[in-house]
Amino acid sequence: MGLIKRNIARLAECDANKHASFSKWTILIIWACSLVAEVGTFAFNKKLPRKEKEFIIRQELCAGGVSLGIMYLLADQFQKLGERLVERGQLLPKALRAELEALKKPLFEATQKHDTILKILKKDPQINVSAGLAEKLMGFRNGAGLIASLCGTIIASNIAAPLVSNFIASYFFNKKIKTNDKPNSAPDPFPTYFSYAGQFTAPLPHNRMAVPASALANATFPQRAPAPLGVIKRPAVTNYATPHYYPQPYPTSMAR
Amino acid sequence: MSLLIRPTAINLNVGAKATDLITRCGTMSSATQRLAIGLTGLALRPTIDYYNGQVDQETRKYSAIKTAVKVAITVFNGVLTRFAAEKIGIAIAKRRIIEPLSKTMKPEAFQQGMATAISFLATVLTTFTLDIPLINYGLNFVLDKLLPGQRR
Numbered sequence: 001m002g003l004i005k006r007n008i009a010r011l012a013e014c015d016a017n018k019h020a021s022f023s024k025w026t027i028l029i030i031w032a033c034s035l036v037a038e039v040g041t042f043a044f045n046k047k048l049p050r051k052e053k054e055f056i057i058r059q060e061l062c063a064g065g066v067s068l069g070i071m072y073l074l075a076d077q078f079q080k081l082g083e084r085l086v087e088r089g090q091l092l093p094k095a096l097r098a099e100l101e102a103l104k105k106p107l108f109e110a111t112q113k114h115d116t117i118l119k120i121l122k123k124d125p126q127i128n129v130s131a132g133l134a135e136k137l138m139g140f141r142n143g144a145g146l147i148a149s150l151c152g153t154i155i156a157s158n159i160a161a162p163l164v165s166n167f168i169a170s171y172f173f174n175k176k177i178k179t180n181d182k183p184n185s186a187p188d189p190f191p192t193y194f195s196y197a198g199q200f201t202a203p204l205p206h207n208r209m210a211v212p213a214s215a216l217a218n219a220t221f222p223q224r225a226p227a228p229l230g231v232i233k234r235p236a237v238t239n240y241a242t243p244h245y246y247p248q249p250y251p252t253s254m255a256r
Numbered sequence: 257m258s259l260l261i262r263p264t265a266i267n268l269n270v271g272a273k274a275t276d277l278i279t280r281c282g283t284m285s286s287a288t289q290r291l292a293i294g295l296t297g298l299a300l301r302p303t304i305d306y307y308n309g310q311v312d313q314e315t316r317k318y319s320a321i322k323t324a325v326k327v328a329i330t331v332f333n334g335v336l337t338r339f340a341a342e343k344i345g346i347a348i349a350k351r352r353i354i355e356p357l358s359k360t361m362k363p364e365a366f367q368q369g370m371a372t373a374i375s376f377l378a379t380v381l382t383t384f385t386l387d388i389p390l391i392n393y394g395l396n397f398v399l400d401k402l403l404p405g406q407r408r
Binding site for chain 1 (some may be wrong): 258267268269270271272275278279280281282283284286289292293296297300301304305309310324330345349353354355356357358361365366368369370372373374376377379384387388392393401
């Protein structure tokens, strides 16, 4: 049999042996695939600006990841609860309970009930029960597990996940609003002066005309290479004597 | 990690009809499961979005409509795909195109297993290819009818 056929057969046998667990995992994987597909539509959407795209993708991944975690937790724990109810003898069919209670007393006492039922499910030869009891008990246990797992999935995907997603979406949205509302930076009270490593940003305090930044941005005077290390702030004591004090282009009388 | 839920002091006896129902639910098909999750989702998720107190009224309305359309389309797609794929899986198992690896497996159990496996693979495929375009088209159609001329 080819590789693909063999793996499909393996999947089918996994489902036949553990239908409740297989259903739980397939629901989770398909939920994850739909999350990836949704994020993909935003990622490949050419109409969205880049910032918006990053924001939406981050938000969707965060909300989707948390929803997946909640779904796995609830589905898994509910399934274990359903199966445990049957294994501890607390939820049993009437007919099977009568048959199990007819076993020797120590086997079906409160402290031994759990072990006895587990041994019956594993078809342990030590415990003598009628043919078909193990299959009926196994079928009942699997049914209880699947119904409980389904209830957990419904609660997780239809109540918990939307509530959490809305909370996370509003958190991201409010954070974005706060970032966008930040006022434009006020004029720097301590403007940086030109240095060989930097560019002119503000006029001198007492003997220069105020030059708007936009004019400076389009200025045609000779420019130095941009500073890789950033601009040097003015020193505590201003030394007027050095040519470093004057921004480019410094007066020709000062030119060397 | 386990939450270790331990129910104590319960002794529930289940009658014959309920036992039969629970045992049959143990082999519930994936289409039925999807229908159960989807119908409850269609009732609950738009309601939760509509009563979301963290956003304004217009956003709530838009969000509820969007969720309702999304859930309706994904449920319809999901149930239809799974139903068709289960029939195909059972046919593949009956015609022995794919055979079980273990010799002790019962044919009925393997057929049900094949149905679930093929429906899972088909659903993963349609999630990426069919769901998103249909949701986009459905959303645009519904929003044009319900909220005409509004910027989205």
